[in-house]
Amino acid sequence: MFALFGRPAELKDPALFAAVDDIERRLLPEENRTAGYPWSTDDMACVDGLTDVAEQVLPSVETTTAAEFVGRLATVSAYLTLEPEHRAEVLRRVRAALADQVDIDTTVQLALGRRV
Numbered sequence: 001m002f003a004l005f006g007r008p009a010e011l012k013d014p015a016l017f018a019a020v021d022d023i024e025r026r027l028l029p030e031e032n033r034t035a036g037y038p039w040s041t042d043d044m045a046c047v048d049g050l051t052d053v054a055e056q057v058l059p060s061v062e063t064t065t066a067a068e069f070v071g072r073l074a075t076v077s078a079y080l081t082l083e084p085e086h087r088a089e090v091l092r093r094v095r096a097a098l099a100d101q102v103d104i105d106t107t108v109q110l111a112l113g114r115r116v
Contacts, residue, residue: 002050004039005110009072012061012103019097027090028078041111050113058108066098 011017045053070091073079079087 002044002113002115003110004044005108006039007060007106007108010105011069012105016098016102020094023090023093023097024078027086027093028082039111044111044113047113049116051116052112052114054112056110056112058110060106060108062104062106063101064104066095066100066102069098069102069104070095 011020041053041055044050073094074087074091079090082090
């Protein structure tokens, strides 16, 4: 069995997600922005030697502080590659767009394939 799993940890509120996305589109270099999901069941289904590809979704939401969420962003490579002053400014703007507490989509996405 081959398994890939991930957890996006994105803002659950669509308006907040859009506000942060707008900040990132304006202030992060295009080549540094994180790509959505690096794999899919469609990708796995095209791999020779894998069969019975299936996806499992385990919904989950976590409430956290805005400071903790911004702290997580500070560990993402798109932010880490910025000059320290620029990174601090982007993170400051993100923090300013958030309420003190935010809901994070922590749904686990699991893709499974059986090796033939």
